[in-house]
Amino acid sequence: MKGSGGSLGGAVFPNAPSLDRPGTGRAGAHHGELIQGVFQDERGRLHRGLITLPLSHMNSLALFEVADEQGVSVVPPEKMKAAKAALLTLRHLDSHHLGGLLTVESAIPVGHGYGSSTADVVASIRAVADAFEMQLRPSVVCRLAVEAERASDAIAFEDQAVLFAQREGVVIEHFGDALPPIWVIGFKANDGQLVDTLALPPARYSSEEIQTFAMLRGLAARSIKYQDPHLLGQAATLSAKISQRHLAKAQFATALGIANNFDACGVQVAHSGSLIGIILDATAPGVAGTARNIAEAAATAGFKDVVVQPIYSVRRPS
Amino acid sequence: MRFDADYFEALETPRMARLAANVVAAAFPLMKLMPARYILDRAEAAGELKGKAHIVETTSGTFGMAVALLAAARDYRLTLVTASTLMDSKYQARLQRLGAEVIALDDPRGDGNQKGRLESLDGILRQVPDAFWTRQYDSDGNWLAYARLADLFVRSMGQIDCLVGCVGTGGSLCGTGTFLRSVFPDLKIIGVDTHRSILFGQPLGKRVLRGLGNSVLPKNVRHELVDEIHWVGAYPAFHAAHRLFRQHGMFMGPTSGAAALVGQWVSKTNPEARVAVIMPDEGHRHADTVYNDIWLSTLPGWRTPASAFPTKISRIEPKPETAWTRFDWRRRSLEDVMQLQTTDR
Ligand SMILES: Cc1ncc(COP(=O)(O)O)c(C=O)c1O
Numbered sequence: 077m078k079g080s081g082g083s084l085g086g087a088v089f090p091n092a093p094s095l096d097r098p099g100t101g102r103a104g105a106h107h108g109e110l111i112q113g114v115f116q117d118e119r120g121r122l123h124r125g126l127i128t129l130p131l132s133h134m135n136s137l138a139l140f141e142v143a144d145e146q147g148v149s150v151v152p153p154e155k156m157k158a159a160k161a162a163l164l165t166l167r168h169l170d171s172h173h174l175g176g177l178l179t180v181e182s183a184i185p186v187g188h189g190y191g192s193s194t195a196d197v198v199a200s201i202r203a204v205a206d207a208f209e210m211q212l213r214p215s216v217v218c219r220l221a222v223e224a225e226r227a228s229d230a231i232a233f234e235d236q237a238v239l240f241a242q243r244e245g246v247v248i249e250h251f252g253d254a255l256p257p258i259w260v261i262g263f264k265a266n267d268g269q270l271v272d273t274l275a276l277p278p279a280r281y282s283s284e285e286i287q288t289f290a291m292l293r294g295l296a297a298r299s300i301k302y303q304d305p306h307l308l309g310q311a312a313t314l315s316a317k318i319s320q321r322h323l324a325k326a327q328f329a330t331a332l333g334i335a336n337n338f339d340a341c342g343v344q345v346a347h348s349g350s351l352i353g354i355i356l357d358a359t360a361p362g363v364a365g366t367a368r369n370i371a372e373a374a375a376t377a378g379f380k381d382v383v384v385q386p387i388y389s390v391r392r393p394s
Numbered sequence: 395m396r397f398d399a400d401y402f403e404a405l406e407t408p409r410m411a412r413l414a415a416n417v418v419a420a421a422f423p424l425m426k427l428m429p430a431r432y433i434l435d436r437a438e439a440a441g442e443l444k445g446k447a448h449i450v451e452t453t454s455g456t457f458g459m460a461v462a463l464l465a466a467a468r469d470y471r472l473t474l475v476t477a478s479t480l481m482d483s484k485y486q487a488r489l490q491r492l493g494a495e496v497i498a499l500d501d502p503r504g505d506g507n508q509k510g511r512l513e514s515l516d517g518i519l520r521q522v523p524d525a526f527w528t529r530q531y532d533s534d535g536n537w538l539a540y541a542r543l544a545d546l547f548v549r550s551m552g553q554i555d556c557l558v559g560c561v562g563t564g565g566s567l568c569g570t571g572t573f574l575r576s577v578f579p580d581l582k583i584i585g586v587d588t589h590r591s592i593l594f595g596q597p598l599g600k601r602v603l604r605g606l607g608n609s610v611l612p613k614n615v616r617h618e619l620v621d622e623i624h625w626v627g628a629y630p631a632f633h634a635a636h637r638l639f640r641q642h643g644m645f646m647g648p649t650s651g652a653a654a655l656v657g658q659w660v661s662k663t664n665p666e667a668r669v670a671v672i673m674p675d676e677g678h679r680h681a682d683t684v685y686n687d688i689w690l691s692t693l694p695g696w697r698t699p700a701s702a703f704p705t706k707i708s709r710i711e712p713k714p715e716t717a718w719t720r721f722d723w724r725r726r727s728l729e730d731v732m733q734l735q736t737t738d739r
Pocket of ligand 1: 455456457560561563564565567604605606647649650675
């Protein structure tokens with residue numbers, strides 16, 4: 077959507093900043109990934125890639141007030157990557173001569189694989205764009221986000237399923253629809269200990285694992301095309317099992333057992349965090365009761381911070 | 395963008411054809427392109443194949459054709475060792491047109507003379523020490539390549555309950571089965587062999603159905619994956635190939651006929667199951683034999699009606715070419731099954 081336009085020094089700009097209204101931006105957390113691995117592009121080259129499991133009920137909110145001089149200051153000051161993202165967005169909008177004050181407020185816990193940092197970055201990019209009465213395409217937001225923080229995820233696409241190259245900021249495959257309707261009962265393994273995501277070395281996958289990812293991609297494509305939560309759950313489970321060989325989570329087998337006992341669709345994890353999620357078909361009769369029982373079983377088994385999360389079942393006004 | 399002349403992606407990709415409400419067949423023009431390309435790509439990436447490298451392999455035909463196509467496009471030298479009973483002169487001429495050197499050994503016993511072929515190949519490797527042997531019998535590349543087929547199957551079918559495929563090197567069935575079972579742990583894997591092939595414990599002898607089965611045991615046959623094994627005689631396989639052509643418009647080779655026969659029987663006996671079938675090649679190479687009534691009429695016993703369903707056996711033994719037998723393998727090793735067979739006697 078184009079802005080209303082304005083004039084500055086005689087020239088007409090399609091998107092001049094509104095100096096009296098701060099821009100706002102919002103971005104959601106995620107619950108790790110449904111699938112993560114390496115995937116071929118159409119020329120046969122391998123890229124690290126993932127399918128994010130987005131959450132809509134935890135958000136980061138950013139506010140950007142444009143100032144007529146260079147430089148971005150941020151509150152709280154430790155959100156350096158968000159400030160960097162704001163600067164990159166100003167440059168993208170051909171407005172590097174401007175700056176401003178960025179305020180970020182987040183309800184997303186840090187260090188468990190909820191993607192708090194990416195949410196801050198994406199919310200900030202959106203806030204700056206909004207100050208210019210602009211909405212950027214998800215692909216542009218993702219590219220800027222990767223520039224700001226080295227590795228990102230696909231939350232800018234919200235519930236639209238994409239296979240995203242998290243270190244390059246490009247989409248490997250658009251699956252063409254939203255994820256199937258699911259609920260995720262999420263909890264923390266490893267006694268809720270923090271993980272320093274970016275300090276982790278990237279996983280080195282075996283040939284068999286790399287070949288397996290090709291099939292996982294096919295399963296994801298099919299599950300999205302036919303909105304099949306069971307197939308998606310089976311694919312996520314296999315991806316989680318592969319992840320377990322590279323970054324083991326304590327009590328992963330226990331989580332698999334709970335999922336089996338309650339006939340869940342499958343199990344997903346934050347491949348570089350401590351989150352585990354048990355996936356349910358949102359359209360199954362009695363899903364709320366099953367979710368409660370699974371949550372109870374997970375808490376009894378010693379998992380921390382158990383939450384029942386319908387995935388994008390209620391769309392928030394943006 | 396670089397044009398990958400040596401990729402042959404379309405030729406490598408099977409047509410996914412529905413044979414019944416619950417059966418999908420992957421009908422390949424030339425299945426062996428999948429492992430051949432994967433093995434060569436891996437060797438190139440690992441630096442084992444450089445410049446004008448010399449590739450060698452022993453083959454009954456289709457793997458040789460696949461490597462020959464790739465070697466021609468990528469400018470490698472290729473020597474193929476085969477047996478006179480396995481390859482007609484037209485097929486040999488096609489391979490030679492692609493620049494391959496074909497060594498066809500005599501096969502007095504009619505068992506494919508795999509031992510002689512391996513000895514001949516050893517001789518070449520001694521003379522050309524840096525030759526690259528694609529090793530379809532025991533290289534991991536053969537089975538790993540079939541993740542691509544697993545991908546195509548799940549994209550067109552979703553959940554899969556039974557996988558039916560021929561066993562020669564074991565690469566296609568065991569590879570596809572390994573990947574599919576990693577996501578569908580209850581997947582039933584059903585192998586298709588033929589009488590007098592030694593792969594699943596029969597004594598060695600002359601085989602009329604060629605392309606599947608073997609006279610030696612490749613490492614890529616992993617018995618522990620197999621739930622059930624069928625021995626399809628040449629005649630039921632030929633009839634099944636004819637039916638595929640008439641009823642489905644699919645002109646496929648006789649091993650595809652055997653796989654379709656078993657796949658359709660599995661689907662009828664398990665109407666709730668989703669069945670995937672692998673069909674390795676087309677019928678053109680067999681136009682003068684399997685699809686020729688004069689040639690067929692020279693086969694002893696061809697007029698005898700062929701089995702329309704499998705006979706379940708508990709003693710593994712060879713049967714006439716009209717017969718079709720099956721055995722509950724139950725994911726056991728060859729040793730375990732054979733041990734029980736001898737104590738049963
Ligand atoms: C026509 C045909 N059918 C079946 C097979 C058996 O396939 P695999 O070697 O993957 O077991 C082959 C392999 O040579 C073949 O050429």
